[in-house]
Amino acid sequence: MTTAARLAEPLAFARGPEMKNRFMLAPLTNQQSHADGKLSEDEYRWLTMRAEGDFGLTMTCAAHVQAQGQGFAGQLGVFGDEHLEGLTRLAQKIGSCGSVSSVQLHHAGIRAAKGIVTDIVGPSEDADTGARAMTTVEVKAARDAFVQAAQRAEKAGFDGVEVHGAHGYLLAQFLSPELNRRDDEYGGSLENRARLIMEVIDGIRAACRPDFQVGLRLSPERFGLKLAEVREVATEILRQEKIDYLDMSLWDVFKEPVEEEFQSRSLLSYFAELPRGAVRLGAAGKIMSAADAVQVIENGCDFVVIGRAAILRHDFPRRVLADPSYVSPALPVTAQHLRDEGLGEAFVTYMSGWKGFVAEESA
Secondary structure, three states, X not given: OOHHHHOOOOEOOOOOOOEOOOEEEOOOOOOOOXXXXXXXXXXXXXXXXXXXXXXXXXXXXXXXXXXXXXXXXXXXXXXXXXXXXXXXXXXXXXXXXXXXXXXXXXXXXXXXXXOOEOOOEEOOOXXXXXXXXXXXXXXXXXXXXXXXXXXXXXXXXOOEEEEEEOOOOHHHHHHOOOOOOOOOOXXXXXXXXXXXXXXXXXXXXXXXXXXXXXXXXXXXXXXXXXXXXXXXXHHHHHHHOOOOEEEEEOOOOOOOOOOHHHOOOOOOHHHHOOOOOOOEEEEEOOOOEHXXXXXXXXXXXXXXXXXXXXXXXXXXXXXXXXXXXXXXXXXXXXXXXXXXXXXXXXXXXXXXXXXXXXXXXXO
16 A cells, blocks of 8 residues: 555544544644633634544644633633533534544643733743742642543543643643753652653543543653653653554654754654554644655654644645645735635634735735
């Protein structure tokens, strides 16, 4: 079987339903939800169009598990039962399209939205953001909030959740030796700094049904993270096989590591070579064409995680599977192009802040 043909093959997991193909929608910030975290019509349309566009798994944006963990305006919430109605409707529609459904569980920590969150917290005090250090009791409460949010997603009918341990948000802040200067059980050694992620995974496994799917997103660079440490954490998590998939967010799936001692090979290769048992591996980062997707599978991944290309075309998987030479539309695109692909005005405005993504409209 050619690699291109493998993209169309179903992908089974240790738990939960299989993906009908190898395309996972990345959890994408879109700022379209209501101020109280409830699902809006715009966000519903954006996500369900991707399910209709043949994504094997459709994931929400980062959904905050505590009000205090909100990272941006218009963020989807999963911290209260008031969110269940919208989440239930969303899960039902994604499932009816033959796509696996997932909520990404998130806490922004010191990256919480200033002006929205007044009491910003993190593993340690942070002068740049004005964050204060969490007490041990607050750390455990945040851990429990991730678990309760997973239970809420399960109740709403989602097939699973992804734990957001990447991009310098709360769980990644705990991993960082620069941002985490604690001296309790959650600070110091790498084992202690990884404890919160491990306890969140264990807690979700214990609280949710046996076939509830659990993924983890990690990123190995920036925000004070060390590649060797993230790789060590990934190795242990894969060894335990408590998660069903590992989603590596790399910013560019073909780049070399930033740290000089690890250069001369791709960043992805440091994770693709790890023993992973029944856990599936995917990667995100500028996969913009059919050839890119094929290359990521050839480089050792089980699935591809699609972000920007999914913004540009709601049916990216369908187009790739129909045309092995498919390439995403060239940037910049017009705001109307994005509206036609299911982005609401708040999302179009957000994407306009990405340099070179949206064409400036002439007066």
